[in-house]
Amino acid sequence: MTTLEGGWGALAIVGLALVTVVSRGFFLFPEREVKIPHWLQRGLKVAPLAALTAVVVPEIVLTQGQLLTTWQDARLPASAAATLWYAWRPGVLGPLLAGVAVFLPLRLLLGW
Amino acid sequence: MPALSPLFHDPRFRRGCRDMIEFAPGIAAWGLVTGVAMAKSGLSPALAVLMSLIVYSGSAQLASLPLLAAGAPLGVVWAAAMCVNLRFVIFSAQWRAHLGALPRGRRLALGYVLADLNLIVFQRAWPGGRSEPGQVPYIVGGALTLWLVWQLPSLLGIALAEVIPARWGLGFAGTLAMLGLTYGLLTDRATWVAALVAATAAVAAFALPLKLNIVVAIAAAVAAGLLIEQADAARRRLRGEP
Numbered sequence: 448m449t450t451l452e453g454g455w456g457a458l459a460i461v462g463l464a465l466v467t468v469v470s471r472g473f474f475l476f477p478e479r480e481v482k483i484p485h486w487l488q489r490g491l492k493v494a495p496l497a498a499l500t501a502v503v504v505p506e507i508v509l510t511q512g513q514l515l516t517t518w519q520d521a522r523l524p525a526s527a528a529a530t531l532w533y534a535w536r537p538g539v540l541g542p543l544l545a546g547v548a549v550f551l552p553l554r555l556l557l558g559w
Numbered sequence: 560m561p562a563l564s565p566l567f568h569d570p571r572f573r574r575g576c577r578d579m580i581e582f583a584p585g586i587a588a589w590g591l592v593t594g595v596a597m598a599k600s601g602l603s604p605a606l607a608v609l610m611s612l613i614v615y616s617g618s619a620q621l622a623s624l625p626l627l628a629a630g631a632p633l634g635v636v637w638a639a640a641m642c643v644n645l646r647f648v649i650f651s652a653q654w655r656a657h658l659g660a661l662p663r664g665r666r667l668a669l670g671y672v673l674a675d676l677n678l679i680v681f682q683r684a685w686p687g688g689r690s691e692p693g694q695v696p697y698i699v700g701g702a703l704t705l706w707l708v709w710q711l712p713s714l715l716g717i718a719l720a721e722v723i724p725a726r727w728g729l730g731f732a733g734t735l736a737m738l739g740l741t742y743g744l745l746t747d748r749a750t751w752v753a754a755l756v757a758a759t760a761a762v763a764a765f766a767l768p769l770k771l772n773i774v775v776a777i778a779a780a781v782a783a784g785l786l787i788e789q790a791d792a793a794r795r796r797l798r799g800e801p
């Protein structure tokens with residue numbers, strides 16, 4: 448891989464930063480609040496959860512865009528371990544460590 | 560900066576920091592992976608650092624790296640990032656209710672650093688969705704904490720890119736952290752339905768370019784939630800309940 452040329456790369460990155468500003472500030476920009484109907488506001492309450500699920504689940508069950516066809520994938524036992532740990536002690540760190548503890552040996556020793 | 564000193568002692572600011580710190584291990588793993596990915600994609604270390612510091616949007620960064628490496632036209636790179644960030648447009652409508660009292664410049668400056676996790680953690684602390692006093696310092700505390708907990712590992716990842724082998728699959732640690740976070744949001748039937756619908760839609764629409772499957776999943780989950788709400792209301796009316 449070649450290192451991207453300085454000027455072009457920097458311009459691309461400044462543009463990407465502007466994309467962040469515009470997308471995150473979209474409805475914050477107008478001086479007057481843009482009225483969003485009440486039903487839509489209630490509906491949008493699940494949007495962050497939906498976005499999170501939409502990122503997490505494909506990371507677990509897909510490989511190169513295809514559903515897994517084998518159980519011998521370190522991600523499945525690791526996710527199961529994280530889930531069991533969560534059922535026992537809810538939190539973020541516990542399930543994460545339990546999952547990694549299952550994931551790394553399977554990945555590094557068995558090549559799953 | 561004397562103006563900031565009272566903020567740092569504000570209990571609501573501190574609570575915002577504390578609530579975010581809980582997620583630090585997962586954020587750090589994710590940031591580290593993104594740092595490594597940037598450095599391995601062909602960006603020079605200086606450009607990778609610049610990208611981490613000013614773009615500050617992990618998913619958009621990861622999506623634009625292959626395009627940058629392939630020398631895609633800038634318009635395409637920016638349009639792709641905008642698609643990946645479409646969910647933030649939706650989130651900004653929700654932030655508006657809580658940040659509306661700030662002047663526009665501050666609103667935009669704060670909004671610029673509000674990522675997915677900020678809204679998720681904020682909604683846990685204030686589930687009502689109404690504007691209440693004390694929300695802005697809480698939001699600032701979470702935003703500052705997330706920024707630091709993300710940037711430091713991301714910069715570390717840029718520095719360590721040559722040392723961390725890709726086959727460790729470190730990125731999956733970030734997924735596991737988000738898994739625990741997701742379980743924490745499943746509090747009632749409505750959230751379970753939203754998650755199941757979003758998961759199914761995201762997998763089914765995975766072939767869409769530019770991570771548009773995430774936008775499809777949000778739309779499907781919101782639509783399903785509204786349908787169920789209508790169905791419940793209709794059932795109550797039929798039974799003659801108030």
